[in-house]
Amino acid sequence: MNNLDSYQLFENRYSEVLFHNAVTTGNYEAFSAMLDGRWRNRSHQRVSNCELFEIAARHGYDKIVYKLSTYFNLEDCAGKALTAASSNGYIKVVEILLQIPNVETSIEFIRAFRAAAANGHDKIVKLLLNDSRANINDYGSSALSDALRHNMLNVVSVLLQDTRIIKCLDIETLSPKITQVLIQTYDFVNTKEDAKMFITMA
Secondary structure (H helix, E strand, C coil): CCHHHHHHHHHHHHHHHHHHHHHHCCCHHHHHHHHHCHHHHCCCCCCCHHHHHHHHHHCCCHHHHHHHHHHCCCHHHHHHHHHHHHHHCCHHHHHHHCCCCCHHHCHHHHHHHHHHHHCCCHHHHHHHHCCCCCCHHHCHHHHHHHHHHCCCHHHHHHHCCCHHHHCCCCHHHCCHHHHHHHHHHCCCCCCHHHHHHHHHHC
């Protein structure tokens, strides 16, 4: 390797460190300047765009997430980014990621939904719950169990406003917490017997 090659290798690796630091610290100005320059077509990268995408999502850097999603085809890794953002409560990032095609078909969509429920991020739970492309029937009850286990009654309340999840409830094993939330959520539910009747009729 000659001196020119060595210098080029050093320059590439130094640039990669700078780019990585810009993403991980949320320095949008530095990140944007590098992305708009020759970094966009870098072939020497050691940290993948997917890894950087997930890091930005995990920390709630919505501007960086959006710009990465417009520059690169990140469809294959949008699911992990969605889980990272949902787990940490970054609703703006979640809204951006839901615009990426097929993200709702990923197993990560289920993980994102359950992570948001377990961590008490009711606005994100509602956003994912209302996404018409997602099949909540398959995992709504699991998210409810996660929220109950972590005592996230705000999320339980959001979930119990969805008929698809109410239909999954078993009136024979109705827990005091679910009964309590149903009573607080619906004016016409005042007792456990009312709750059972409501579930039966849902």
